[in-house]
Structures are given as C-alpha cells and as structure tokens.
Amino acid sequence: MxxxxxxxxxxxxxxxxxxxxxxxxxxxxxxxxxxxxxxxxxxxxxxxxxxxxxxxxxxxxxxxxxxxxxxxYGMSTVTHMDVTGKPTGEAQLPRLIGARRPAMVGIxxxxxxxxxxxxxxxxxxxxxxxxxxxxxxxxxxxxxxxxxxxxxxxxxxxxxxxxxxxxxxxxxxxxxxLDYHGQMVWRALVPRPSWATGIHQFAGKADTVGLVPLSDRQAYVFLTENGVERSLLPDAELASRLRQLLATFPGRVAELRSLVAASESVVRRPVLxxxxxxxxxxxxxxxxxxxxxxxxxxxxxxxxxxxxxxxxxxxxxxxxxxxxxxxxxxxxxxxxxxxxxxxxxxxxxxxxxxxxxxxxxxxxxxxxxxxxxxx
Ligand SMILES: Cc1cc2nc3c(=O)[nH]c(=O)nc-3n(C[C@H](O)[C@H](O)[C@H](O)COP(=O)(O)OP(=O)(O)OC[C@H]3O[C@@H](n4cnc5c(N)ncnc54)[C@H](O)[C@@H]3O)c2cc1C
Missing domain, CATH: 3.50.50.60 (FAD/NAD(P)-binding domain)
Structure with a gap:
C-alpha cells in the first residue's frame, strides 16, 4: 500500500x-x-x-x-398540470435535511x-x-x-x-x-416567473414541458420531445425550434414560450x-x-x-x-x-x-x- x-x-x-x-x-x-x-x-x-x-x-x-x-432556489413541491395548465395533482417531496429546510434545490x-x-x-x-x-x-x-x-x-x-x-x-x-430511449430533452434558461415557486410540469399530447426555478431571478424551461430519432440541430436553430414545440401548449406555457424567445441559452440532448x-x-x-x-x-x-x-x-x-x-x-x-x-x-x-x-x-x-x- x-x-x-x-x-x-x-x-x-x-x-x-x-x-x-x-x-x-x-x-x-x-x-x-x-x-x-x-x-x-x-x-x-x-x-x-x-x-x-x-x-x-x-x-x-x-x-x-x-x-x-x-x-x-429551495422548494418542495412538484405541480402536475394538463396541457392547458390546469393542475391535475401535486407531490410534496420528502424533506431529508429537516422539516425547516426545503426538499430540493434548483441550482x-x-x-x-x-x-x-x-x-x-x-x-x-x-x-x-x-x-x-x-x-x-x-x-x-x-x-x-x-x-x-x-x-x-x-x-x-x-x-x-x-x-x-x-x-x-x-x-x-x-x-x-449507452442506451437511447427515443427522447431528446431541451433546456432553456429564462427569467423566473413570480408564480414559479416549485417545479411545474405540463403533460402535452406528444411532449412534456416543465419549469424549474434556479434562483430568485432565474429558472429553466425543459421540454421532453418524445418518439424522435437521435439527431443534432445547428445551435442557431435551437431557440426557434423549441418555440415551435412549445406552441402546442396553450395557457401558462405560452408565457414561457415568449421567455424562451429571449433566451441566450438553449440546449438539446439525447436521453441516454x-x-x-x-x-x-x-x-x-x-x-x-x-x-x-x-x-x-x-x-x-x-x-x-x-x-x-x-x-x-x-x-x-x-x-x-x-x-x-x-x-x-x-x-x-x-x-x-x-x-x-x-x-x-x-x-x-x-x-x-x-x-x-x-x-x-x-x-x-x-x-x-x-x-x-x-x-
Ligand atoms: C439533460 C440532462 C438533465 C439532467 N438533469 C438533472 C437534474 O435535474 N438533477 C440531477 O440530479 N441530475 C440531472 N442530470 C444528470 C446529472 O447531470 C449527472 O448524473 C451528473 O452530472 C453526473 O456527474 P458525473 O460527475 O458522474 O459526470 P459529469 O458531470 O459528466 O462529469 C464528468 C467530468 O469528467 C470530465 N471528463 C470526461 N472525460 C474525461 C477524460 N477522459 N479525462 C478526464 N476528464 C474527463 C468531464 O469534462 C467532466 O468534468 C441531468 C442530465 C442530463 C443529460
């Protein structure tokens, strides 16, 4: 030794x-x-x-x-919504570092x-x-x-x-x-809307969208694109393509869509x-x-x-x-x-x-x- x-x-x-x-x-x-x-x-x-x-x-x-x-951004709740933004359920995640501190942190x-x-x-x-x-x-x-x-x-x-x-x-x-599962995941940094005090997840007809706060000022939008081939898109096309995918969600996601338009950070990765x-x-x-x-x-x-x-x-x-x-x-x-x-x-x-x-x-x-x- x-x-x-x-x-x-x-x-x-x-x-x-x-x-x-x-x-x-x-x-x-x-x-x-x-x-x-x-x-x-x-x-x-x-x-x-x-x-x-x-x-x-x-x-x-x-x-x-x-x-x-x-x-x-400390938080404890995941709110599930339908495609229009109507809540369909809520999960409180376990607080593993004591009841006075949040269950999770976006960072x-x-x-x-x-x-x-x-x-x-x-x-x-x-x-x-x-x-x-x-x-x-x-x-x-x-x-x-x-x-x-x-x-x-x-x-x-x-x-x-x-x-x-x-x-x-x-x-x-x-x-x-390394196994690919027919999903590409998108992430875009956006300003945090004031209503986003926990994770929000919207179930669409084809894709899933969500919002995760990262700080008082910042959050990220995610979109999981289902049933697609693994592929690369040019960086310059990412924001506009993500906006197209978000267009199938009315309600609150429409607000996120306008925030994505101004985002300077959009990434797309395969689910591996x-x-x-x-x-x-x-x-x-x-x-x-x-x-x-x-x-x-x-x-x-x-x-x-x-x-x-x-x-x-x-x-x-x-x-x-x-x-x-x-x-x-x-x-x-x-x-x-x-x-x-x-x-x-x-x-x-x-x-x-x-x-x-x-x-x-x-x-x-x-x-x-x-x-x-x-x-
Ligand atoms: C889109 C996406 C979203 C995710 N969201 C979440 C989430 O919300 N919460 C969560 O918990 N996890 C999430 N994950 C998973 C999380 O990012 C990873 O599990 C975590 O980063 C793994 O850490 P790691 O140190 O093992 O690997 P990595 O974070 O990949 O770090 C590997 C390091 O090794 C270096 N490296 C690579 N090759 C070499 C080499 N040959 N020699 C020397 N250095 C090398 C790299 O540069 C890097 O610094 C997500 C993953 C993806 C893809």
Missing part, C-alpha cells in the same frame, strides 16, 4: 459532480488527492439542475447544502460546480486541467497511472469519474452500453442511460457517478447518485485496510440502489412516451420515497 509518508494517494479522472465530491470526501479522510480533468478551468456552462432530497442530504454531510440553498450548473470546486481546493485537492489518464496498470497493490502529459504516478486508488462516456471505464476493462451490470471495480480502480450508472433525467437524481457515491466511497476505503476490499464493499452498498433508479427512470421515460402521465407521476413519486432511504 502507498503509505510511504503515512498518506494514501488517489488519482480521480474528471472534475464533475462525482469527482469533486469524492475528492473532497477522500481528502477530508486524510488522502492525498489529485484530479485529472480533460476540460478547461472555467466552470461548465449550461442550464441547471434540480437536486432532490438525497443530493441535499449528501451535500449536508459535506457541509455544503446551505451554500447551495443560499445560491439556488445553475456553474454555481454548483463553483461550490464543489472551491471546497475540494480548500481541502487540498490538486486539480489539473487539460490532462487525462493515458494508461492505468495494476502493479501489486498500487496502480501505475500515466497521464496524457507523460507524467507517472503510483497511487493506492484510481477513481474514474469521467461521466457517461467514461474512458477510465474501458481502461479498467469494464464495459457497458447506462448501467454497469457487473463489477464497477478492478484491482485498485473503480468507476463512480455517470461512468457507472447514468439514469434518464426524469427522476432528476443522477447528481444525487454521483454525490452519494463520493461519500460512500470515502467511507468504505477508509473502513478497510486493503483498497480492493473497500471497493468491493462500496459497490456492494451502491449497486442495487443505482440499478433501481436507472431502471425506474427508463420505465418513466417509456410511460411518458405512451402518454400514461398519471402512472409516470405515481412511479416518480414512489421512487423519490424509496430513494429517501439510506445511501
């Missing part, structure tokens, strides 16, 4: 939600941690996220929930990134940009990691936190498929899911976050699983002398929970496409209650 200076060392691939959280949790437990991030130092641009109860609970364990609530991606990044840096994590892992080989109890800049480290732990298209996964000899059905670990290497399990966005819980992974990983490798044993314990604790979430999110995507909205809402609510159980 790499205890030459009484410190165990780790290389983490990727400074996303999973990588930054795992780095902070490991560094706080005394590990020397370096992150290899292929992207630039600037925070990733993009719309926003809804962090549900399990995310907030895990962030609270890291002492970061209140920072997210201060900069994001801009760059803001969450800044909070997680600052905490990892404060804990002494070295974050290197523009580099990746070129090769990883097990040498006894250590992993020999060669970075793309030619430098080499021998570390006790290698963590692949490089997202759904993970390269680390292949380097560890772990394979999974992945789940590593076998081991997530090999020797002293492991994959976490979307690299191991990427749910469809309908459950708004991919980040929750990624943050929980970081915490549980640090707990389990801290609890066991041999890293490999800790990694097996980690996967043992996480696999069923993550599988349930990925599979349920795929079922919800199918129900949405079949216009079985009530069943989709019921399943979403019951899955949120299930996820309120321990990480």
């Amino acid at each position: 790499d205890r030459s200076r009484g410190v165990r060392s780790a290389v983490i691939v990727g400074a996303g939600v999973a990588g930054l959280t795992a780095a902070t949790a490991l560094a706080r437990a005394g590990w020397q941690v370096e992150i290899a991030e292929v992207g630039p130092r600037e925070a990733p641009s993009g719309w926003g996220l809804c962090l549900t109860g399990p995310s907030l609970r895990a962030l609270d364990e890291l002492g970061l929930a209140d920072a997210c609530l201060a900069e994001g 801009a991606r760059p803001v969450l990134h800044r909070i997680l990044y600052a905490e990892a840096a404060r804990c002494g994590v070295e974050i290197r940009h523009g580099v990746t892992v070129a090769a990883a080989d097990q040498e006894g109890e250590l992993v020999r990691v060669r970075l793309s800049d030619g430098t080499v480290r021998r570390v006790a732990l290698l963590v692949g936190a490089d997202g759904i298209r993970s390269s680390a996964r292949g380097q560890l000899g772990l394979e999974t498929s 899911t992945a789940f590593l059905a076998g081991a997530w670990n090999r020797g002293s290497g492991v994959v976490i976050g979307d690299a191991a399990h990427a749910p469809a966005p309908q459950m708004a819980s991919g980040a929750a699983l990624a943050i929980e992974d970081g915490l549980v990983l640090a707990q389990e490798v801290g609890r066991h002398e041999a890293v490999g044993v800790g990694l097996r314990a980690f996967v043992g604790r996480r696999a069923q929970r993550c599988r349930t979430l990925v599979e349920t999110s795929v079922t919800i995507a199918g129900l949405e496409q079949a216009q079985r909205h009530h069943e989709a809402h019921r399943l979403t609510d019951s899955c949120h209650r299930l996820m309120a159980g321990p990480a």
Whole structure:
C-alpha cells in the first residue's frame, strides 16, 4: 500500500459532480488527492439542475447544502398540470435535511460546480486541467497511472469519474452500453416567473414541458420531445425550434414560450442511460457517478447518485485496510440502489412516451420515497 509518508494517494479522472465530491470526501479522510480533468478551468456552462432530497442530504454531510440553498432556489413541491395548465395533482417531496429546510434545490450548473470546486481546493485537492489518464496498470497493490502529459504516478486508488462516456471505464476493462430511449430533452434558461415557486410540469399530447426555478431571478424551461430519432440541430436553430414545440401548449406555457424567445441559452440532448451490470471495480480502480450508472433525467437524481457515491466511497476505503476490499464493499452498498433508479427512470421515460402521465407521476413519486432511504 502507498503509505510511504503515512498518506494514501488517489488519482480521480474528471472534475464533475462525482469527482469533486469524492475528492473532497477522500481528502477530508486524510488522502492525498489529485484530479485529472480533460476540460478547461472555467466552470461548465449550461442550464441547471434540480437536486432532490438525497443530493441535499449528501451535500449536508459535506457541509455544503446551505451554500447551495443560499445560491439556488429551495422548494418542495412538484405541480402536475394538463396541457392547458390546469393542475391535475401535486407531490410534496420528502424533506431529508429537516422539516425547516426545503426538499430540493434548483441550482445553475456553474454555481454548483463553483461550490464543489472551491471546497475540494480548500481541502487540498490538486486539480489539473487539460490532462487525462493515458494508461492505468495494476502493479501489486498500487496502480501505475500515466497521464496524457507523460507524467507517472503510483497511487493506492484510481477513481474514474469521467461521466457517461467514461474512458477510465474501458481502461479498467469494464464495459457497458449507452442506451437511447427515443427522447431528446431541451433546456432553456429564462427569467423566473413570480408564480414559479416549485417545479411545474405540463403533460402535452406528444411532449412534456416543465419549469424549474434556479434562483430568485432565474429558472429553466425543459421540454421532453418524445418518439424522435437521435439527431443534432445547428445551435442557431435551437431557440426557434423549441418555440415551435412549445406552441402546442396553450395557457401558462405560452408565457414561457415568449421567455424562451429571449433566451441566450438553449440546449438539446439525447436521453441516454447506462448501467454497469457487473463489477464497477478492478484491482485498485473503480468507476463512480455517470461512468457507472447514468439514469434518464426524469427522476432528476443522477447528481444525487454521483454525490452519494463520493461519500460512500470515502467511507468504505477508509473502513478497510486493503483498497480492493473497500471497493468491493462500496459497490456492494451502491449497486442495487443505482440499478433501481436507472431502471425506474427508463420505465418513466417509456410511460411518458405512451402518454400514461398519471402512472409516470405515481412511479416518480414512489421512487423519490424509496430513494429517501439510506445511501
Ligand atoms: C439533460 C440532462 C438533465 C439532467 N438533469 C438533472 C437534474 O435535474 N438533477 C440531477 O440530479 N441530475 C440531472 N442530470 C444528470 C446529472 O447531470 C449527472 O448524473 C451528473 O452530472 C453526473 O456527474 P458525473 O460527475 O458522474 O459526470 P459529469 O458531470 O459528466 O462529469 C464528468 C467530468 O469528467 C470530465 N471528463 C470526461 N472525460 C474525461 C477524460 N477522459 N479525462 C478526464 N476528464 C474527463 C468531464 O469534462 C467532466 O468534468 C441531468 C442530465 C442530463 C443529460
């Protein structure tokens, strides 16, 4: 084991939600941690996220929930509406960090990134940009990691936190498929309408629309386009195409449509899911976050699983002398929970496409209650 200076060392691939959280949790437990991030130092641009109860609970364990609530928009209610904007149901999500704090928070991606990044840096994590892992080989109890800049480290732990298209996964000899589910999801940043104090979701004849507050001033509109081929559109066409799709919704969505017209940030992504059905670990290497399990966005819980992974990983490798044993314990604790979430999110995507909205809402609510159980 790499205890030459009484410190165990780790290389983490990727400074996303999973990588930054795992780095902070490991560094706080005394590990020397370096992150290899292929992207630039600037925070990733993009719309926003809804962090549900399990995310907030895990962030609270890291002492970061209140920072997210201060900069994001705390809320507890999901209101379901029909295509005209008439309410058809309401769900109160479980408040997992106490009755006085909200059940979830909407937050801009760059803001969450800044909070997680600052905490990892404060804990002494070295974050290197523009580099990746070129090769990883097990040498006894250590992993020999060669970075793309030619430098080499021998570390006790290698963590692949490089997202759904993970390269680390292949380097560890772990394979999974990425599955497309006939849905493209749209997001557009807009000013927050004053009535948007929780999540609103509108069930259309073909597509689903929603609004998620991100701060007092900002929100994002989402639209799930059903039954479409996976395709790319030129950036310049995104706002006008989204407005066309929103035109089939009268009532409140018409108001959102006019806000989208002025939005400078519209993105469109395929709904892709992945789940590593076998081991997530090999020797002293492991994959976490979307690299191991990427749910469809309908459950708004991919980040929750990624943050929980970081915490549980640090707990389990801290609890066991041999890293490999800790990694097996980690996967043992996480696999069923993550599988349930990925599979349920795929079922919800199918129900949405079949216009079985009530069943989709019921399943979403019951899955949120299930996820309120321990990480
Ligand atoms: C449209 C959409 C909406 C979503 N909405 C929500 C939501 O509301 N709530 C929620 O909880 N989740 C949501 N998710 C899911 C959530 O974004 C992911 O689950 C979460 O970001 C996973 O974190 P991660 O760190 O595993 O991966 P990522 O966030 O993808 O981070 C991976 C990091 O690794 C880096 N990287 C990639 N390849 C390499 C490499 N070879 N070497 C080094 N670095 C590398 C990347 O640059 C990135 O920084 C949504 C996802 C999508 C697509």
